[in-house]
Amino acid sequence: MEKELNKLLADLVVEYHKLQSFHWYLKGYHFFDDHAKxxxxxxxxxxAVDGVAENMLKLGLKPESTMKGFLALSSIEEAKNKEVTSEEAYTEVLKDFKYLLDEVKSVKALAEKDNVYVTSNLMDDYIEMFYKANWMVGQVLKK
Incomplete structure (x- = not known):
C-alpha cells in the first residue's frame, strides 16, 4: 500500500505544480475565467496531496516528501516554462485528470482488498472530484 500511495502522492504533487504553471503562464481571451478555474x-x-500524506501517516506509512523523490515516482509530465492557451492547458489537464481518476480507482481497489477502509473512503472523495473535473473540462474542450 505504501508504494501505491507514494506513487499517487507524487502524481498529485507534480499535477499541482503543473496546474500552477498553467495558471501563471495562461494567455488569451478567456484568461480571467480560466485563470481562476x-x-x-x-x-x-x-x-488531496495533504489528504494522501496524512492518510499514510495515520497508517504508519512513510510519505515521500522531496521533489526529487516525487519526480522519480510520478508518471505525470511536468509543465514547460512557457505560455499556454486555455485549450492547450485544458487538453493537458483532461489527460492528467483521466490518469489520476484511474489511479485513485486502483488505490481504492487495493485498499478494499487489504481492508484499509479509511484509505478506501478517502479515494471515494477523489473519485468524485476527478469524475466531476473530467466532465467539466471535457465540456470546455467540446467544439
Missing amino acids: LEEYYDSVAE
Whole structure:
C-alpha cells in the first residue's frame, strides 16, 4: 500500500505544480475565467496531496516528501516554462485528470482488498472530484 500511495502522492504533487504553471503562464481571451478555474483545481489537488500524506501517516506509512523523490515516482509530465492557451492547458489537464481518476480507482481497489477502509473512503472523495473535473473540462474542450 505504501508504494501505491507514494506513487499517487507524487502524481498529485507534480499535477499541482503543473496546474500552477498553467495558471501563471495562461494567455488569451478567456484568461480571467480560466485563470481562476486553474487556481481552483490546484487548490483542490493541494488538499488531496495533504489528504494522501496524512492518510499514510495515520497508517504508519512513510510519505515521500522531496521533489526529487516525487519526480522519480510520478508518471505525470511536468509543465514547460512557457505560455499556454486555455485549450492547450485544458487538453493537458483532461489527460492528467483521466490518469489520476484511474489511479485513485486502483488505490481504492487495493485498499478494499487489504481492508484499509479509511484509505478506501478517502479515494471515494477523489473519485468524485476527478469524475466531476473530467466532465467539466471535457465540456470546455467540446467544439
